[in-house]
Amino acid sequence: MVGEVAYRLNLLAWLGHVHNVFHVSMLRKYTLNTSHIIEYEAISLQENVTCEEQPIRILARELKVIRDRGILVVKVLWQNQREDEAIGESESELYEKYPHLLNFQLEVVL
Template identity: 50%
Template sequence: MAPFKALYGRRCRSPIGWFDSAEMDSLDTDLLRDAMEKVRMIQYRLLTAHSRQKSYADLRVRALVFMEGDHVWLRVSPVKGVMSSGKKGKLSPRLIGPFEILSRVGEVAYKLALPPSLSVVPPVFYVSMLRKYISDESHVISLDSMELGLDMTYEEEPIAILDRQNPRA
């Protein structure tokens, strides 16, 4: 007994389950031919859509490979709505570092040399969290002003209140 029939007490009526080799003669051949043609057309269109989307995605993918001793930026995520480092929104830092790569862990992860202020964060990061560092002294962001959590987020805190709105005015 077929699994569908065992579960529901009747045969499966989807176009794929309509035909068994023994029952092909008893069904109308035009109906069977139309159903099989529709299934082939659906499969072809799905394959076309899949290959089109894959070609779009492949344009954006680039293989990042770092060597031991290279320096990289580390991506962090600010918690929205609160300020730190005096910058708000688009201007808040998204990358910190640079950090040295100590070793490669598997195909897509790297172990970094993190400072003691980031001791709560595990030192192994997925390659998508890293960006290549090109040496420039103006890039260095102080880590003393940020406290990162385990999920690589930090909370922004306001430095000063510059203006208040008077509700009575």
């Protein structure tokens, strides 16, 4: 404990860039259960402990109208994500970063 509302965690040396003090609201009590098995895929991290997500495919398209202006929003499935975690992105911004992704998609019906 560091004070009444913060904890300092002992992290591995290779996580030295990660801040190791957390507020109690960020922590949850864990009850040991031997049947819990954590399966994970290795994610390649860069030196600054970030990873570059790549879009896998577009799940849906929608035209959002805001103040008489139409914006195409696409629901994108990103690498290392489940389908229920897919989020909406602006199609134009997505096209700027990943033009190859949108070339394969169906046309939008307005």
